[in-house]
Amino acid sequence: MKKIKIMTMVIAVGLCFAACDDMFEPAIENQGDLETRLKEPSYAQGLIGSAYASLPYSYQGAPTSDLATDDAVHNDPADNYARMATGSWASNNDPLSQWTDRYAAIQYTNLMLESADKVKWADSLALRTMFADHFKGEAYGMRALQMFYLLRAHAGLVGGELLGVPIHEASEDGASNFNVERPSYSDCVAFMLADLDKAMELLPFEDGNITAEQLPEKYKKIGGVVDQYNRAFGDHMIGRVNGKICEALKSQILLYAASPAYAKSGYTWEQAAQAAAAVLKHIGGINGLDPNGHTYYCNKDELKNLTAVKDPKEIIWRGDVQNINTLESDNYPPSILGNGRVNPTQNFVDAFPMLNGYPISDNNSGYDPKNPYVGRDPRLALYVVLNESTQGSEGKTIVTGVYGDNADALNRENKKSTRTGYYLRKLLRDDINLNTGTNQNHYVARIRYTEIFLNYAEACNEAYGPTGEQGGCGSAYQVIKKIRERAGICANTNDPYLKDIADANDKAKMRELIRNERRIELCFEGHRFYDLRRWSTTENILPELTATAGGMEISKDASSGALIYKKIEVDPRAYTGTSIYGPIPYSEIMKFGNLKQNDGWR
């Protein structure tokens, strides 16, 4: 070999005035193995960054799985969610699969956990401990979060037994045993709860600067001072996983575990109610409900001045503020240069009660099918662009009726026009002009207090009935009443429909109402698809899960000019009993024999 080296040197001389990089030795790249990287704290911290970068919240807040429910259809038939809803959902074609990104994130959180104590985050022991605590705490919280989303997408029945997904307590390498069996769902829940407890022990309830008196005892003991604490846990860390978020995650996890689809886990509604109450107690229960929380995405003044240190009252966790128009560009009607992507369905529109609080199907509602949008819950017009309402910075009137003279009309222009007679309004702002390309502030609401209120109401009703109260945050009745008040329903009438249910202590009717409020309040934020599933069992699936997505064709009577409303069918929802649980990815089943597929999937 030595001769070769010498001879290659001869060639090197021949090319001496050329840069010889890549000829004999590769040009240097900034590379190193993990041990090397851990010497640089910014690199080491970047391990948890991988989990942040792939958080399971939709990109820029765009609706995703909602497009595969009875709430909305997509106007492009090639959309993945549209395709899965109409029958393409399979273990080798699963747009909702979390397997890859969640387990990858768990791998990095595990690397973070294993590395945090090895990294020299700072010179002083106290500060080093504080940083290590923060990153480990985040990693535990993150790991539980990943597991929750894995379970939601992949847990299921195997031979009638409710199984979760493999638990990864340590990072893996090429030599790890990947061919492992799935633990039970309840084992997974226990694992997540334990992780969250560890996280809450290590993390403050909220990050933010403190005064010297507030310095935790454990850091005083090792000689820490408040300036150090503020470096590790201060204002500049606000927005990262904290105790508050972990607490909210517990509420989400236990609500799912108590739900019919996962009831075999053994967790109870009472536990779910208590977990939600724990979150709500911090804001004083019912009175802590943000009066503008249901329009958080378009509270203009709030959005204008939003800074990290001051979150809106509605928010438990959110993404950063971005000055963009992506959602509007996707979803505005075509006449104002949007692409009309997400089209809310007639099913969804019908879910909104009347202003008097009665469902439109109720005899007392006063619903007029000939004037279907009159006298309705104000949230309908807030969340859906209805025929002849306005949208955009210029306040343009949008005609979705077939009598319209532009592409806004029902089914007028392929992949531009609405297919249901409605366009999306929720999540969008109305002060964007796509023709000139203006941007406005947006953020992704990851966890909202409204969600936890609805978790609480649902669990309380199941555990104690409509008016029962154990959690210390009011009864289901009181919470729902408050939410409906906020929406502007029955401002002066004490919500007779709701009150009748409470008076009759009708748990079933209350359940229906809570579910409907949840559908409305949390619409297009990725809840509906999974809510419908957790409320179902394989023997008893909710009819909404397979209800055909409908629309409204509005035409104009030639002589009278009156509008004629005709309901139309738009897309099937091709789901079966097995599809209340998602599949394990086909490729993994093929590779790893011990990994069992959920019943009904292949």
Added chain:
Amino acid sequence: MKKTILIALAMVIGCGYGYAQDEQFKDTIPVMFGNSVLNETLGGVSAINMEALTEKNYNTYAGDNLQGYVGGYNGNSLWGLDDALVLIDGVPRDINNVKPDEIATITFLKGAQAVVLYGSSGAKGVILITTKRGKEGALKIDVRANTGWNFAKSFPEYLGSAEYMSAYNQARVNDGLSPLYSDNDLYNYSSGINPYRYPNVNFYTSDYIKKSFNRSEITAELSGGSKYAKYYANVGFYRQGDMLNFGEAENDYTQRFNVRGNVDLNLNDWITAAVDANVSFYDQKTPAGANFWEAAATFRPNRVSPLIPVDYIDPNAIGAWNMINETDNIFGGCFLGGTLLDKTNVFADFYAAGKSKWTSRQFQFDTTLNFDLSKITKGLSFHTQFGLDYRTSYTTSFNNEYASYEPTWANYQGRDVIVALNNNETLDKKSGIQNVSGSTDDQVISFNAHLDYNRTFNEDHNVSAMVLANGYQLSESGEYHKISNANLGVMAAYNYQNRYFANFSGAIVHSARLAEGHREAFSPSLSLGWNIAKDFLQDTAVDLLMLSASGSILNTDYGIDEFYMHKGTFTQDKNTWWGWREGVANNPTISERGANEDLTFLKRKEFSINLKGSFWNQMLTADVSFFTNMMDGGVISATSMYPIYFKTYYPNSSFIPYMNYNRDTRTGVDFSVNFQKKWDDFYFKAGINGTYYTTNANRRDDTEIADAYQKREGHAIDAIWGYECLGYFKDADDVANSPSQNALSGNVKPGDLKYKDQNNDGIIDSKDQIDLGKGAWYGSPLTLGLNITAKYKNFTLFLLATGGFGGKAVKNNSYWWIDGDDKYSAVVRGAWTPETASTATYPRLTTGDGSNNFQNSTYWLYKTDRFDLAKVQLTYDFPTEWFTNKWVSGMSAFVNGSNLLTIAKEKDILEMNVGSAPQTRFYSLGVKVSF
């Protein structure tokens, strides 16, 4: 010619040549690092004498139909291996940057034994192009002037507005929607009463397209020299027009100017030198904005009237007139039409969006030194070559925005008038600034040096040997890493009385892409030959009968696409961001890949046999090769051995190592047979040649595939995978009672394609795709070439035909796969409806995405078998006696037709380009004058 002879003597290396040349070679052909005597080559080599060929066959592109002259090259690859290396005068260069009239020979180094000394980069075959050089003698000037016209072979046919709209209505009805266009609309569009109000845009008319466009070329060659210095120069210019004839496209052109020159010097009685240089200037001018041919395949006829006469505007429409008076963009009395959803279009772009010019400059330089070292040891010589090439390219453009206007029409007393215009907030904007974009700067440095030994002992024992160092490096702008080749070589050859031959060649290849300690490998090659004629067939009709066999193992880093692929590293992913509050954006730390220090070279293992013969004093020559090779150790990311979450795209993270795994085999034969005979005034020559090969994915990682028929292993490398189509769904019951096709589309209806459930699982999905045939990615499985030369007195007739057989393709472009808002081509006329179910030739129309029908399947499959009459040329050489003692020493003229005729079952498909400029037939004439 001392240099050539020196090298020729030095190199009796194991390389054969094909007998399939156009004109017989007198002595030697260029092969790797030298020249080879033709009869003593040991297989795996073919060559074309381009200098002779050009005299009777005018080409505009150096690589034109080369499969017509030799076996083993199929127009795409050598022996079916992809990525052959093109060397021009020994340096890796672009085949587009050498003109046919600059070339002396093209050698096809097909066999492993013929490329071994080139190291890694030559491992998949080499096309070695050698340019002309000066010859001793007085100054000789050849001037050629050629001009010709391109005529489109075929245009796709699209429906006009009324027919389109009615078919679209049918698609809507098929999807359960109401028709979009009313009977009144259909009447207005079909009547043609007002094509501006009811547009019917047809791209393929003389308004936009010329019948033909010209390409003209002039070349001057100068050569000559003395005993001490010889020179050659080639100065050329060509200009080519464009088929489009409106707006800025009227000024479209492509032009190239080049000067090539070389000088051979005898510095003293033992040193010779050569200096070569080539510089070329290439410009291509087009309108800015959309591409006409792409738009022609997508722009629906009824959407917009691109140009509307201003006369239609009501004189009282003050607002409209104000707009029109403000715009500069009035063309032939017309303003630019547009709508809110179609603000721009290709027609308006061509008139108003500006212009663009792509410029490319190349400079190529190389120099050679040869030392005759026979003073030291008899037969010893040393040769070295150094090359330096630069190329740069960039686009300059003027990009303008323009206003387009949507008219509001009214009808006053039976006359259509425009009562208002809406510009939809479009405005005329001319920046006046020249934009420069797409700049590239590339550089190639190349170097080789070899010490040669060649000697004959006792008249019978011919011995030769070589040691060699070879390298080159390509640096491209925007690429951090450079493409390099570095290798050493040794060669030792012996033959006894030119009767029994043995040749051993080997290369030590080096690759910086591999881990330290794994960067070198040895590539051996052994060839044996036997000239049977000398032993048994002396004094018979057999001039030559040479049998040779070769075995080789070549190492290459072609296929190791990146540097550090062996190394497990953590880094920051610069394309992914994470933050937790406003203004925080960091790059996450990710694993780039798992480690595999053992990642190594791919290996081409090959065995080949060659038999060549010459009979009746070269009246009949033949050359046949059999080859079988295996490309072993193809690099894969071993995804199926690890969980899927070991790799993610956002962040771009992977814990999976790369490994050598895949194995591809290729087996085939190639042949060339030439016949030539001369009678008094008549000369006739015919050559037929061909290549047949099969490929096999010999080893593949098929872990994730359950069904045996789906495994890739054992199938052709270029297999097309798709569904077996069972025809159309007859009715709703047929859909309901057949296996579910929901995985393909949620909207399967009668008239859609029905597929076979290969694995009988009741579901049609990708697991039901089968091998439909060879896609001929590396050229057709069977390629044939035929060339005929007939001379009578001063006339020469030349014919070239090529054929490709055994490949298949899928009708999958926008002409065939029509859905949603696509432009409707003529094929939709045969669309399925319940009434036409029995005669339908196309699935039901849909406004959806057609994802059920538009899948690879037997329905869309067609055979690409074809036979082409590629060239016919008639040349007349003016009688030499006319030129005695004149300053003009000779003259010839020709007429020529290229791409004249295709005979194929699927000719219509094969000749039609969709979304790009049409294929053309080219008719040209030219004159050559020698001084």
